[in-house]
Amino acid sequence: SRSINLAVIPGDGIGQEVVAEGLKVLSAVLPQDVKLETKEYDFGARRYHATGETLTDADLDALKQHDAILLGAIGDPSVPSGVLERGFLLKLRFAFDHHVNLRPSRLLPGVDTPLKGEPAIDFVVVREGTEGPYTGNGGTIRKGTEHEVATEVSVNTAFGVERVVRDAFARAQARPRKKLALIHKNNVLTFAGHLWTNIFNKVAEEYPEVTTEYMHVDAATIYLVTQPERFDVIVTDNLFGDIVTDLAAAVSGGIGVAASGNINPSGEFPSMFEPVHGSAPDIAGQGKADPTATVLSVALLLRHLGLEAEAARIDEAVAADLGERAGKPARSTSEIGDALAVRVAG
């Protein structure tokens, strides 16, 4: 018999509600012989207001003991922009070396898309998670004066780029279509762009079966709305990945169903799974949030822990549930969670 020792971070706003449903479905899907232990952590706006802390060294030590982390959402208008993002979310991704930020996009039957023609969307974005413009490198001089200068430094290393490019090639090789697109802006960001492009082309030689293409990020946004079916696996940097995955979510059913994993493939640190959406304070506490993205993030978590059959059961349950939604009255957060829990248990 085995056990999962899970850290649970509900966070702010709708995070609380959607995580509760994620755990409900997780409990329902696990076989008897897998023991689930959970420990809840109070990170987010409340902790910040109460103590001024976002994520301490002691917190990191505690989180490190877990097999994985399930996160709801972090962020609240009462906290200045950047404090929780840099002080918690990004701090954790960097501290736990979550360099593979995995974001699948599938347009499931019955799900509404803003695009005409119901395109066959089924791709996964491998977003680099520990480098690029997200390092916090940069600064400000003469702040608040008419002579202020602010810089942001995108830092890209061969080490960091190669490991995420290799991860993406391995994923492309394992998929039926075996296609991989690199998205960057190598005609303008020539230093980082050439590093990415050269490593991509070098690793490509080891994967002769994988069909590759390169695309500038601006052109990629066009293809994501005009030909999203052309994508299979995408690999890209941290900032471009942030942008294209929100757009990808929008065209494939909305951020209500977009899941993500912040993965440390070596297992040295626990990986973290979270819906792509934010804390949505405007609808918090009203039972209106769709927990589907969190439930799909639980599937990514199970897959990461080697529980493929259970992950697949969740994916199927979600697909079935979404397929039956059209024309029915909207259900509450917990009603959707209940329905999914019944399906995965059945």
Place this chain on the structure above:
Amino acid sequence: SRSINLAVIPGDGIGQEVVAEGLKVLSAVLPQDVKLETKEYDFGARRYHATGETLTDADLDALKQHDAILLGAIGDPSVPSGVLERGFLLKLRFAFDHHVNLRPSRLLPGVDTPLKGEPAIDFVVVREGTEGPYTGNGGTIRKGTEHEVATEVSVNTAFGVERVVRDAFARAQARPRKKLALIHKNNVLTFAGHLWTNIFNKVAEEYPEVTTEYMHVDAATIYLVTQPERFDVIVTDNLFGDIVTDLAAAVSGGIGVAASGNINPSGEFPSMFEPVHGSAPDIAGQGKADPTATVLSVALLLRHLGLEAEAARIDEAVAADLGERAGKPARSTSEIGDALAVRVAG
């Protein structure tokens, strides 16, 4: 009587074809008393292959003598990525201080959009053109080794941000809806983000009639496909502007109709007008390119030079032409140019 002394840069690929039509329509729309002088420049891939040059100091001196510049497209697969972009396009934008990169998006009647429901799209993006991640600041160490590090530095100044933010507020104030959105990523790029946000909020106090909102760039891509009608004027940095304007073009009829101006508002240097699309080498020389984006760029050029009535005639001619396209066989580049020339002259 007045005159326009125009520099014409057809460039590469379809640039040649679309610029010919742009000039055809320009000649047709100008009143008798406006004398048009043009001088053609051979910048782009051919010049680069023949001489190794992209844009010399002597070239800049020559271009400086003109009232405005009309550009087709620059870029060819035979030239390494970045050489013409950094060596010509960006060099010119920086040398002539084209800090207002103006990109209107309108979904005109009869034009196809990939979005359901034919949204009422009518906004303009004011993209900063001389700062941000486009400065070419950065570098590479240990190139080609496993220890390579490549950086890109986004440089943002109060001077540069304030002037473009002011331009955007003035444009918003002059439009019926008077709305302005700032797009950035101030929760992650906190140094540059705070500079942009603070200046935006400061200038907003001088424009009490303008309704403002702030939006992260990732969220903006969602709104551009789910609620594009919410936008009126957008102001954003150089890289985010590059990305959102391609997406904006995609949802409002495609890059075949997306025009842009690289504007130096003080008039110290000539402004440059160009279609948003590239040189499209795959269809070059076949008469397949749509010259509409170039013709609309000519309208922006005329408006910049104070010829508002002529600019409006072009906009109306394009709207009428687009409105009659549906269901008709595709026309060649010059057939479309001919039709537009007839309309503006009539």
